[in-house]
Amino acid sequence: MLPPEKSKLALKAKLFRGFSDPSRLSILEALREHQRTVSDIVKATGLSQSNVSNHLSCLRDCGLVMAEQNGRYTVYRLSDDRVGDLLTIADLLLSDVARGIYECTRYEIEQPSNS
Amino acid sequence: MLPPEKSKLALKAKLFRGFSDPSRLSILEALREHQRTVSDIVKATGLSQSNVSNHLSCLRDCGLVMAEQNGRYTVYRLSDDRVGDLLTIADLLLSDVARGIYECTRYEIEQPSNS
DNA sequence: TCACTACATCATTATATGATGATATGTTAA
DNA sequence: TTAACATATCATCATATAATGATGTAGTGA
Numbered sequence: 159m160l161p162p163e164k165s166k167l168a169l170k171a172k173l174f175r176g177f178s179d180p181s182r183l184s185i186l187e188a189l190r191e192h193q194r195t196v197s198d199i200v201k202a203t204g205l206s207q208s209n210v211s212n213h214l215s216c217l218r219d220c221g222l223v224m225a226e227q228n229g230r231y232t233v234y235r236l237s238d239d240r241v242g243d244l245l246t247i248a249d250l251l252l253s254d255v256a257r258g259i260y261e262c263t264r265y266e267i268e269q270p271s272n273s
Numbered sequence: 274m275l276p277p278e279k280s281k282l283a284l285k286a287k288l289f290r291g292f293s294d295p296s297r298l299s300i301l302e303a304l305r306e307h308q309r310t311v312s313d314i315v316k317a318t319g320l321s322q323s324n325v326s327n328h329l330s331c332l333r334d335c336g337l338v339m340a341e342q343n344g345r346y347t348v349y350r351l352s353d354d355r356v357g358d359l360l361t362i363a364d365l366l367l368s369d370v371a372r373g374i375y376e377c378t379r380y381e382i383e384q385p386s387n388s
Numbered sequence: 389t390c391a392c393t394a395c396a397t398c399a400t401t402a403t404a405t406g407a408t409g410a411t412a413t414g415t416t417a418a
Numbered sequence: 419t420t421a422a423c424a425t426a427t428c429a430t431c432a433t434a435t436a437a438t439g440a441t442g443t444a445g446t447g448a
Contacts, residue, residue: 167295167302170363173370174292179436180282183289187282196395209437211396221370230394230445240366244359248285251355255288255336294406311425324407326426345415345424 176220182213193235291335297328308350
């Protein structure tokens with residue numbers, strides 16, 4: 159009965175979704191140091207070029223990063239300082255609640271190794 | 274070549290994953306007002322009991338919420354103020370980059386309505 | 389033009405995961 | 419004990435999505 163709220167939640171969920179993948183996080187962390195070209199990001203993260211490009215598209219669509227064409231290079235950078243702020247707060251939060259998170263595996267089956 | 278970093282990224286990704294779903298966000302927003310029982314959350318969010326319980330398990334495992342048994346009720350609350358902080362920053366960020374996010378649909382096919 | 393580089397965009401596949409409905413567990417009251 | 423309530427768990431399904439490999443596109447220099 160509150161559709162405006164719903165769409166807002168959907169937007170926020172998508173925003174966080176940008177942060178909810180290790181590969182994307184590694185890209186964001188790399189961009190946190192300084193702006194980088196795609197091949198630079200590939201080197202920094204060890205991910206494949208295709209994979210990086212896909213994630214960058216997502217991050218760009220989500221507004222977390224910005225791209226600037228520069229000759230045959232595309233230079234990416236974080237679009238806002240608050241992107242880094244979120245990462246920092248997450249780090250702080252993690253250091254306190256990590257014990258609970260390290261096995262946040264609702265949908266992963268862990269086979270009991272102590273049979 | 275940097276396994277400790279990798280695991281840290283995985284943890285952080287899981288943390289953000291707790292925020293990356295509209296249903297979970299609605300639960301977190303509800304808990305932001307005050308602590309609630311499960312049935313209270315069900316009413317506040319309009320989600321099914323089963324669904325809420327599943328998401329609460331995930332949020333609990335992720336350390337974002339805490340549960341306290343109280344008779345036959347289970348009372349949930351946010352485990353840390355920074356959980357709310359992250360939501361606030363996300364709101365602020367959203368108000369600026371919403372234009373880019375509203376169509377962060379890398380994997381959704383949008384059929385061109387203007388054929 | 390041709391070759392090379394830098395990057396983006398498919399198509400495909402395997403897996404993750406959100407939702408649902410049914411069932412199980414546990415608590416309280418009669 | 420029985421019934422009712424509150425919550426958790428399970429099986430199932432449909433969808434989302436991360437990764438890969440191949441291909442397409444564009445810029446640059448020879």
